[in-house]
Amino acid sequence: xxxxxxxxxxxxxxxxxxxxxxxxxxxxxxxxxxxxxxxxxxxxxxxxxxxxxxxxxxxxxxxxxxxxxxxxxxxxxxxxxxxxxxxxxxxxxxxxxxxxxxxxxxxxxxxxxxxxxxxxxxxxxxxxxxxxxxxxxxxxxxxxxxxxxxxxxxxxxxxxxxxxxxxxxxxxxxxxxxxxxxxxxxxxxxxxxxxxxxxxxxxxxxxxxxxxxxxxxxxxxxxxxxxxxxxxxxxxxxxxxxxxxxxxxxxxxxxxxxxxxxxxxxxxxxxxxxxxxxxxxxxxxxxxxxxxxxxxxxxxxxxxxxxxxxxxxxxxxxxxxxxxxxxxxxxxxxxxxxxxxxxxxxxxxxxxxxxxxxxxxxxxxxxxxxxxxxxxxxxxxxxxxxxxxxxxxxxxxxxxxxxxxxxxxxxxxxxxxxxxxxxxxxxxxxxxxxxxxxxx
Amino acid sequence: xxxxxxxxxxxxxxxxxxxxxxxxxxxxxxxxxxxxxxxxxxxxxxxxxxxxxxxxxxxxxxxxxxxxxxxxxxxxxxxxxxxxxxxxxxxxxxxxxxxxxxxxxxxxxxxxxxxxxxxxxxxxxxxxxxxxxxxxxxxxxxxxxxxxxxxxxxxxxxxxxxxxxxxxxxxxxxxxxxxxxxxxxxxxxxxxxxxxxxxxxxxxxxxxxxxxxxxxxxxxxxxxxxxxxxxxxxxxxxxxxxxxxxxxxxxxxxxxxxxxxxxxxxxxxxxxxxxxxxxxxxxxxxxxxxxxxxxxxx
Numbered sequence: 001x002x003x004x005x006x007x008x009x010x011x012x013x014x015x016x017x018x019x020x021x022x023x024x025x026x027x028x029x030x031x032x033x034x035x036x037x038x039x040x041x042x043x044x045x046x047x048x049x050x051x052x053x054x055x056x057x058x059x060x061x062x063x064x065x066x067x068x069x070x071x072x073x074x075x076x077x078x079x080x081x082x083x084x085x086x087x088x089x090x091x092x093x094x095x096x097x098x099x100x101x102x103x104x105x106x107x108x109x110x111x112x113x114x115x116x117x118x119x120x121x122x123x124x125x126x127x128x129x130x131x132x133x134x135x136x137x138x139x140x141x142x143x144x145x146x147x148x149x150x151x152x153x154x155x156x157x158x159x160x161x162x163x164x165x166x167x168x169x170x171x172x173x174x175x176x177x178x179x180x181x182x183x184x185x186x187x188x189x190x191x192x193x194x195x196x197x198x199x200x201x202x203x204x205x206x207x208x209x210x211x212x213x214x215x216x217x218x219x220x221x222x223x224x225x226x227x228x229x230x231x232x233x234x235x236x237x238x239x240x241x242x243x244x245x246x247x248x249x250x251x252x253x254x255x256x257x258x259x260x261x262x263x264x265x266x267x268x269x270x271x272x273x274x275x276x277x278x279x280x281x282x283x284x285x286x287x288x289x290x291x292x293x294x295x296x297x298x299x300x301x302x303x304x305x306x307x308x309x310x311x312x313x314x315x316x317x318x319x320x321x322x323x324x325x326x327x328x329x330x331x332x333x334x335x336x337x338x339x340x341x342x343x344x345x346x347x348x349x350x351x352x353x354x355x356x357x358x359x360x361x362x363x364x365x366x367x368x369x370x371x372x373x374x375x376x377x378x379x380x381x382x383x384x385x386x387x388x389x390x391x392x393x394x395x396x397x398x399x400x401x402x403x404x405x406x407x408x409x410x411x412x413x414x415x416x417x418x419x420x421x422x423x424x425x426x427x428x429x430x431x432x433x434x435x436x437x438x439x440x
Numbered sequence: 441x442x443x444x445x446x447x448x449x450x451x452x453x454x455x456x457x458x459x460x461x462x463x464x465x466x467x468x469x470x471x472x473x474x475x476x477x478x479x480x481x482x483x484x485x486x487x488x489x490x491x492x493x494x495x496x497x498x499x500x501x502x503x504x505x506x507x508x509x510x511x512x513x514x515x516x517x518x519x520x521x522x523x524x525x526x527x528x529x530x531x532x533x534x535x536x537x538x539x540x541x542x543x544x545x546x547x548x549x550x551x552x553x554x555x556x557x558x559x560x561x562x563x564x565x566x567x568x569x570x571x572x573x574x575x576x577x578x579x580x581x582x583x584x585x586x587x588x589x590x591x592x593x594x595x596x597x598x599x600x601x602x603x604x605x606x607x608x609x610x611x612x613x614x615x616x617x618x619x620x621x622x623x624x625x626x627x628x629x630x631x632x633x634x635x636x637x638x639x640x641x642x643x644x645x646x647x648x649x650x651x652x653x654x655x656x657x658x659x660x661x662x663x664x665x666x667x668x669x670x671x672x673x674x675x676x677x678x679x680x681x682x683x684x685x686x687x688x689x690x691x692x693x694x695x696x697x698x699x700x701x702x703x704x705x706x707x708x709x710x711x712x713x714x715x716x717x718x719x720x721x722x723x724x725x726x727x728x729x730x731x732x733x734x735x736x737x738x
Contacts, residue, residue, distance in 0.1 A: 019535040020703075020712065020730040026531040027708040030524050031604050074636050074659045140636035174616070 045069045049437035056430045059089040059126060065437075075146070076139040083132035090122035094268040094372035096359050097121070097423040098279055105205050107267045108194040109220040112206065120427055123267060130156045144171040152186070161188045167237070176243040184235040192266045195224030197284030200366055203269060205282075223284070231261030246303075253297040263287040270372040271359045277418030280362050285371040287355065293318035307332040307340065322376065324350035338391040344403065346383040352376065352412035358425055361417075374426075378412040381405065385433070396440040403433040446482050448475060457482025461489040462497075462599050464624030468610070469641070471618040471633050484613060485606045485621065492602040495521075496594045498545070505592065512588040518579070525594065525601065526579050532597075532711055533574045539718040540711070541574045544686035545593025551691075553671035553682040565689040572686050600664050600710035603628045607662075607706070620658070621706075627656075627663040628706040662706030666713035667698030667737075683717045694721040702733040 027033075046068050053061040063085035071077050093104065100117045106125055115121045136150035145168060152163040167182030190196070201223035210216040239253040264287045271279045299312035314326040325348070332342040353376040355369035385403025392398065409426040416425060446459035455478035457468035468485050470478040498505050508516050518526075532540040546568050550560040571589040578585040586592065594601075603621050607628035610619040618633040625643045633639065638657035643665075656663070673680040673691075681695040699716045703709035712730055716723040727734040 018729050018731070019715070020708075020732065022531065022535055023708055023711055024704065026528050026535075027604075027705045027711075030528040030601070030707065031608060031705065032524075033608065033705075074632065074638075142635055142637070144635055 043070070045439070047437065047439045049435055051433065051435040053431060053433050055089070057090065058122060058429065059087055059091055061085055061087045074140065077137070079134075079136045079138075081132070081134040083130070085130050085132075087126060087128045087130070089126055090124040091126040091267070092374055093121045093123050094270055094285060094374075095121040095282055096271045096273070096279065096372075096420060096425055098271075099419050099422070102279065103205055103207070104282070105203055105220070106194075107192065109204075109217070109224075110194070118423060120424075128156050130154065141168075144175070145169070146171075148182075158192045159188065159190050161186060163187070163233075165235075178239075178241040180237075180239045180241075182235075182237040182239075184233075184237075186233040186235070188231045188233070188261070189228050190230070190262060190266070191228035195221075195226045196229060196262070196264070196266045198223050198225060199264075199286035200283045200370075203282040203284065229262035231259055231263065233257060233259040248303070249301045251297075251299040251301075253295075255293075255295040255297070257291075257293040257295070259291045261289060263289065263291060265371070265373055268371060268373045270357065270370055272362050273359045273417060273420065274362045275417050277416065277420035283360065285373065286369050287371055288320065288369050291318055291320055306334045320376075321354040322350055322352070324348065340389050342387040342389070344383065344385040344387065348379075348381040350379055352378040356412065358411075358414050358416075359420075374409045374429075377426075378410040379407055380410065381407040383433075394440075396438065399435075399437045399439075401433070401435040401437075405431040405433060446486050448479055448482060450475065457485065459486045459489070461486070462493050462602060462623060464599065466624070467620070467622040468606075469620035469622070469639060470614075472614075477614060477617065481610050481614060481617075481619060484609050488606045488609050489602050489623070492598065492605060496525075496598050498591075498593055498595060505594070508584060508586055509591045511584075511586050513585060515583040515585045517582060518584050520581070522584070523579070523581050525597075526577075526584065528597070528707075529574070529594075532715075536715050536718060538574070538687060539685070540596070540715060541572065541686040542592050542594060542596065543574050543577065543590055544572050544684060545595065546571045546589070546591050547684050547686075547689055550689070551673075551682070551684065553673055553680075555670070556673060557675040559673060559675055559680065569689050572689070596666075596714055597707060597710060599623050600626050600662075600707040603664075603706040604662070625663075625665050625700075626706050626710060627658060629658055629660050629662070632660045658702070661702060661704045662709045663700060663702045664706050664710035664713055665698055665700040666710060667696060667717050681717075685718070692718055692720045696723045696736045696738050698737045699723060699727070700735040701727065 047065070049065040051063040051065070053063070063083060065081065065083050067079065067081040069077065069079040095102070095104070097118060097120050102115045102121060104113055104115065104121065104123070106113065107123065113124060132154040134150065134152050136148060138146060138148040141147045147166070147168050149166045150164070152161070152165070154161040163184055163186035165182060165184035167180060169178055169180035171178050204216070204220045204223055206216050210219065234257070236256045237253060239251065241249065241251045243249050264285060266284070268285045269282045270285055272281045272283060274280050293316060295314060295316040297312065297314045299310070302309045310330040312328045315324070317323045326346065328346045330342055330344050332340050334340045353371070355367065355371060356376045357367070357370050358372050358377070360366070360370060383403055383405045385401060387399060387401040389397060389399040407429040409428070411426055446457055449456045449458070453471070455470045455472060455475060457470065457478055459466050459482065466485070466489060468482050470481055472478055494500065495504050497503060498509070500506060504522070529542045547565070550564045550568055552558065571591070576587055576590065603623050603626050607619070607621045607630050610621065611630040619630040620639050620641060621628045622641055627641065629639060636659065638659045641656045641658060643654055643656050668682060671682040680691040681697070683692045683695045684690065685692050695717050699713040701709040701712040701716070703712060712727065712732060716727050716734070716736070719726040724736055727736065
């Protein structure tokens with residue numbers, strides 16, 4: 001006896017039609033049930049998005065995202081993501097503004113740029129393309145348990161990051177409570193153009209003091225370490241999700257992240273200032289090689305009659321002394337059955353890292369670590385935005401998002417000597433975010 | 441209903457309820473540790489199966505089917521359930537271009553598929569043909585009129601329909617409990633198990649006659665088998681399947697011996713399996729086109 005199956009398509013001589021859809025409808029009419037969505041098992045859910053991020057006078061980023069998800073049946077789910085972004089524009093170097101023009105050597109050592117008096121020094125050669133790939137597999141295991149594992153790959157011109165992750169989630173209490181634990185291991189390698197600067201080495205600026213190009217190159221090379229460096233990160237996450245009632249869900253997460261290796265930004269410098277507030281030299285920054293971070297996250301979602309309220313708070317603290325608070329809220333209003341608007345408000349506040357200094361004072365003892373990177377300083381930031389989404393008759397969805405972001409760095413208690421008092425050492429950063437996404 | 445009409449047996453992670461109905465062994469696999477719940481579901485299942493059997497069986501002499509089949513042109517009052525089944529049969533008739541016809545049961549008077557070489561005389565078959573034809577049946581929401589000599593036979597869909605009805609009763613009573621309804625290999629799962637693991641169900645292997653069983657994995661939806669490898673005629677080396685073509689009155693050529701199909705509902709799976717048998721040599725191509733999981737034995 002012979003068994004034939006889906007894989008062995010018989011040599012059909014007659015054209016046959018698909019009658020299953022009509023039969024499914026007849027079945028539902030007969031049984032008085034609603035149709036079973038059989039498509040679930042076979043259809044890829046695709047999401048595409050194009051995002052524009054533009055800072056006033058600084059960085060512009062354009063990002064394209066393509067993600068796909070498929071349930072291969074019985075909640076065996078694969079998801080993949082492809083991200084490509086390009087960054088262009090100017091980025092703060094860490095140097096302070098000066099009353100007079102300043103000359104900087106580009107990070108590669110090839111060429112210079114000039115910053116006018118009274119302006120914040122920005123390195124305008126900032127340009128990068130980043131490619132990111134992700135794949136994740138999730139499936140039920142045993143006893144109300146789900147397992148998930150994935151890989152992550154990200155590549156920039158001078159940066160490579162590879163990560164793997166795994167997590168387990170278990171449902172209790174008739175799926176009203178879910179407890180989860182996850183682990184992620186990441187390994188990053190950095191190999192910047194022109195090498196990594198030697199800690200606190202002085203930026204070599206060609207102002208005619210070198211006999212020839214080789215002399216300059218030799219002086220520049222003396223400030224550089226040629227080989228690449230790396231960083232490894234271990235993240236642990238524990239979470240509890242509790243369904244409070246038909247409308248409300250609460251989630252609490254604790255995350256522990258430890259990283260070991262090269263944390264320094266090879267493009268950031270500190271100005272060495274005299275007591276008049278004038279820059280005498282520029283030195284490359286140096287950060288600790290270890291960082292341990294704890295984060296506590298709480299989220300509540302509440303289903304309204306015509307929408308969803310989503311409010312979250314995160315507190316993070318680390319051994320660099322950066323403590324931060326984030327409040328994020330989204331309120332979705334369904335305008336019709338197929339359209340919604342979603343206002344968004346986010347507020348962020350952080351304290352400065354213990355080794356953050358806006359500048360170094362000439363003649364003072366050199367610290368072990370120092371950085372003037374505004375991202376490690378004291379600041380507040382907020383985002384306000386609006387998203388509009390609409391579902392097409394085909395079931396595909398368009399969404400449009402427009403947001404405004406402002407970051408306000410603050411003086412973390414440093415006295416500015418002389419000329420610096422007249423200058424804005426902590427200028428605000430303003431950005432516009434626009435996104436179009438399409439799901440099908 | 442007496443105590444011995446059904447039995448309950450505790451398994452590792454579920455409870456099995458058993459009874460006999462529709463000339464089949466009937467099983468209910470209930471994912472629970474609560475014998476009271478399993479007992480109650482089994483009794484509900486038993487009552488529902490018996491209700492349908494009583495109403496639609498062609499072997500009983502005092503039921504609605506028998507009244508309709510002996511009506512000789514007199515309109516017979518029908519209820520909504522019968523009307524919905526007639527509508528379903530009408531859809532199947534249309535979708536199969538006349539190959540699925542619940543009036544073709546009269547051919548059983550000529551054909552006895554007992555494994556012998558006793559083919560009916562052509563005259564006998566020919567004499568039955570005027571009594572076949574769904575198009576001659578007149579029905580509406582309240583009544584049906586059948587010409588003299590014609591018969592309705594829900595045998596092709598009755599068991600699958602009963603499986604789905606029983607599954608519906610179970611799903612309504614125990615909304616969060618996964619229950620498998622298995623009437624002699626026609627199966628419906630009410631909802632996936634708590635841990636999403638498949639149900640393992642032993643079914644009689646259609647491949648051989650020695651009663652061996654295969655273990656089938658099913659997570660959700662329905663499964664049904666049509667065809668019976670033991671029912672055939674063999675004459676001059678030619679095998680005649682028991683699948684009859686209502687247009688000729690003769691067995692379908694090159695029909696598969698048995699076809700199993702998985703679909704969201706048992707009755708839907710059953711129909712696809714039956715229509716595949718009616719496709720003869722084209723069964724696999726037909727099922728492939730429907731986008732369902734299937735197993736075809738030839």
